Amino acid sequence: MRSHFLNHSAAFMAIAAMAACGGGGGGSSEGAADDAGEAAPAAAAVDPSTVGTITGMANFAGMVPTMEAIDMSAEEDCAAGYGADGPMNQMVMVSADGGLANVFVYLSEGVSGAPAASGAAMLDQSNCRYSPHVLGVRSGQDIEITNSDNLLHNINASPTENRGFNISQPRAGITSTQRFQMAEVMVPVRCDVHGWMQAYIGVVDHPYFGVSGSGGSYTISNVPAGDYTMTAWHEEFGTMTASVTVTAGSTTEASFDYNSDMMGANVPMGETLVIGHGTNRIRVERTQ
Template sequence: MRSHFWNRSAAVMAITAMAACGGGGGGSSEGAADEAGEAAAAAAVDPATVGTISGLANFGGMVPTMAPIDMSAEEDCAAGYGGDGPMNQNLLVSNGGLANVFVYLSEGVSAAPAASGAAMLSQSSCRYAPHVLGVQSGQDIEITNSDNLLHNINASPTENRGFNISQPRAGITSTQRFPMAEVMVPIRCDVHGWMQAYIGVVDHPYFAVTGADGSYSIANVPTGDYTMTAWHEEMGTMTASVTVTAGGMAEVSFDYNSEMMGANVPMGDALVIGHGTNRIRVERTQ
C-alpha cells in the first residue's frame, strides 16, 4: 500500500471546503417551502401521460449464511441487536425476495423534473441506514450520526468528487451532493470497517431500491420504451426492456441465483484525514 501526503495548507483548505459543504436542517419556513414545492410537482403530473413500473428481485438456490459482525469493541452498538447479533447486509433474502437491489431506468429518459427534497443517510448502531440509497444528481443528501461516538463518512466515487467527513458525536448532520450520475458510489466508515453503504446517483427520479421482500415500484414514469438496470453488490447488474403506457402498470422482475455470487463492487481509494494533524493522505489499494 502506498500513501501520498498533501502539505498542511492544502489539507486545511480541503477540510475547510468539506466543512462548507455540510449543514444542519433548515428552519420551519424552509421546510414548508420544500413541502409546497413537492406538492406542486406532484400536482403537475398528468396521470394521462404516465404509468408505473413494479416488480420483484427474486433469489433462487441456496442462500449463503451471512457472517456476523464483531461489534464487541462498541458495546453500545452491539446492544442494539438481538438474536444472533448484527449480520452483514451484502445478501438479504426473505421468502425468495432479494433486498437492496437498486433498480433504475438506464436508457430512454429524455427529460426529467428537478430533484426535490433531501435524501437521508443515517449512521445508527454502527451501521449505515439504508444500506443502499438512490438519489438524483444534484440532490441534497443529509448524512447524520445517530451514535454518540466517532464516525466518518468516506465516499469513494469515480465520476464525482469524493469526500471524507468526520462526525465525532451524535446529532451532527452533513449535507452533501453528487452533481453527476454514477452507479454506484461506495460509502464506508474508516473507524468501523464493517460499515458500508452504496449510493446510486441518476439524472432522473425513476429509480427504486427493493425492500425486504424484494419488491419495488416506480411511479409517474412518462410513457415510452426504456431499458431498466438492476444493480446488486454481490450479483452485479442485469437489464430488461419495458414499455410504459398511460395509466398502465408495467411489471419487470429480475431473477438472481447463488451461482451469480461474487460480483462485488470495488471500493475506491480512501481519502483519510489525520485528525489533530490537519494532514490528508490518499491510500491506494493497488
C-alpha cells in the same frame, strides 16, 4: 482480498483514526461534494393521465450465501441495538420466499427530460450501520447525512465520476449535507473507523429508480409512457437489464431473477483503514 497488518502504539492509533475521518465537526456541518449553485426549483405537478407505474420483484434462487456476524463487541452501545443473534453482514439479504433486498433498479435508457428534484435524501448512521444500505438519489440532490450514534463516525465516499468526500462526525446529532453532480452507479461509502460500515449511493439524472425492500419488491411511480431499458444492480450479483413499455394509467411488471452462480460481482471499494479497537493493530484491506 489480502490484509496487511502494522503494529502501532495506542496513541498513534487514535491519531490515525482522526486523520482517516477527515475534518472535525461542530454541532452541524455542511459541505458539498461538488458546487451545486442555487437550490433546485420545486417539482412541477405530474399529469396522471400521461404516466404509469413500474413494479416488480428482485428474486433469488439457489443456496443463499451465509452472511457473517459482525463483531461489534468493542462498541457495546451499538451492539445492544440488535437481537440475540447480533448484527449480520447486509451484502445478501433474502426473505423466506426468495425476495432479494437492496437491489437498485433504475431506468438506464429512454428517459428524455425529467421533473426537477425536490427535497433531500437521507443517510443515517445508527447502531454502527448506514441506513439505508443502498440509497438512490438524483444528480445535484442534497444528501443529508446524520450521525445518530454518540461516538465517532466518518463518511468516506469514493466515487469515480464525481468528487469524493471524507468527513468526520464525532458525536450524535451532527448532520452534513453533500451532493453528487453527475450520474454514477454506484458510489461506495464506508466508515474508516468501523470497517464493517458500508453503503452504496446510486446517482441518476431522473427520479425513475427504486430499491427492493426486505421482501424483494420495488415500485417506480410517475414514469412517462414510453419504451425504456431498466437496469438492476446488486453489490454481489452484478447487473441485469430488461426492456419495459410503460402505458399511461397502467402498471407494468418487470422482475429480475438472480441466483447463487452469479455470486462475486463486487463493487471495488478501494483501500479501507480498519482500526482494531482494544488492540495496537491497524489493518489495511485492498480489493484485488
